[in-house]
Amino acid sequence: MNAKEFIETLKIIGQDYSGEIPKREIFSLAKAYQQMPVFEVVNLLKDKDDNHRLGAVSILDWKVRNKKTSNEERKEIFKAYIENHNWIDNWGLVDRSAPYVVGGYLHDKDKKPLYDLAKSKNPMERRTAIVSTYYFIRKNEIEDTFKIAEILVNDKDEYVQKAVGSWIREAGKKNEEKLKNFLDKHATEMPRVMLRYAIEKFDKETREYYLNLKNRTEKASG
Numbered sequence: 001m002n003a004k005e006f007i008e009t010l011k012i013i014g015q016d017y018s019g020e021i022p023k024r025e026i027f028s029l030a031k032a033y034q035q036m037p038v039f040e041v042v043n044l045l046k047d048k049d050d051n052h053r054l055g056a057v058s059i060l061d062w063k064v065r066n067k068k069t070s071n072e073e074r075k076e077i078f079k080a081y082i083e084n085h086n087w088i089d090n091w092g093l094v095d096r097s098a099p100y101v102v103g104g105y106l107h108d109k110d111k112k113p114l115y116d117l118a119k120s121k122n123p124m125e126r127r128t129a130i131v132s133t134y135y136f137i138r139k140n141e142i143e144d145t146f147k148i149a150e151i152l153v154n155d156k157d158e159y160v161q162k163a164v165g166s167w168i169r170e171a172g173k174k175n176e177e178k179l180k181n182f183l184d185k186h187a188t189e190m191p192r193v194m195l196r197y198a199i200e201k202f203d204k205e206t207r208e209y210y211l212n213l214k215n216r217t218e219k220a221s222g
Contacts, residue, residue, distance in 0.1 A: 030058030103135030165197025
């Protein structure tokens, strides 16, 4: 299995569609190619075609989800993701792979790599930092989600803002009090889109409370 074979097979699949190849087809093909060596996946990741890069990160994701994958290979997959992050350059690629490839690998290890990513100049690396914590949230561990959100609370990139809002909302499903404490501290300073995503699941009264906090602060400073 290699990158060239994946591309040729996807091209054949694409003949059945007049427009874009559905993502489910790419994910399905990636699953079939999950035994592809990591160095070949990296070759696929470095392709200019968006579908090929989506296929590459999907293969990495399927690999780490496979219980037969060794710890050594999980480390290799994690390193391949981090060292080639410049090719993981849109939110769809990050969200498809970061939770298990990065979060899953770091779950029982030092989380410093996530905090380094959170301070990166590359917005997609910052998105990886927060999105990776979804794996921890699934394990009922939410501390790192809020700590990384605190680093990113004033982020200028829309895709980072949306991710922070979304992931603290998910963490809040595990502990609503922690989410409210975070918002009590940061609602007035966080970008509006981040706030809206964070409060999405609250009742109307609570949503309006936090939006009014934001509104009053903006009026006072304006």
